Amino acid sequence: MRPFQVMILPFKIDSDSLWVYVFQRKLEQFWQFVAGGGEGGENPTQAAVRELAEETSISTCTNLIELDTVSSIPINVFENCHNWDEDIFVIPEYSFAANISDAGIRLSHEHLSYRCVQPDAANQLLKFDSNKTALFELEQRFNLGKV
Numbered sequence: 211m212r213p214f215q216v217m218i219l220p221f222k223i224d225s226d227s228l229w230v231y232v233f234q235r236k237l238e239q240f241w242q243f244v245a246g247g248g249e250g251g252e253n254p255t256q257a258a259v260r261e262l263a264e265e266t267s268i269s270t271c272t273n274l275i276e277l278d279t280v281s282s283i284p285i286n287v288f289e290n291c292h293n294w295d296e297d298i299f300v301i302p303e304y305s306f307a308a309n310i311s312d313a314g315i316r317l318s319h320e321h322l323s324y325r326c327v328q329p330d331a332a333n334q335l336l337k338f339d340s341n342k343t344a345l346f347e348l349e350q351r352f353n354l355g356k357v
Contacts, residue, residue, distance in 0.1 A: 213247060213298065218262045220243070223352070231315065236319070246260075
């Protein structure tokens, strides 16, 4: 199976408003959503559930939403791409959202902190365009009552 990345947008709905959780990476100190690569024979959905559990300690995700947003990421942003085939230059990033209302987040060693903010504030914090695009989709789905 070719390598792939997943991104998960944890969110909650409070007082008819959408709130998203953004995470500050420890080493790079930028803000992003939960993200990571597929492992072994995982499909993107399995990888998303695992990554959410690894990075937030939320292991009972039964309401994962597959988003339409799919991005391509150049391999030079990954430290451990040495074992990939030499003809792989970009990998797909599949996006998901997860309603984690009232769930207790415990950060992994990969993060310094997290914030629960509304989409406008998240857009100001997020580094990657792929995160902003997936957030746009989630916000549109919320506005249409589809989350």
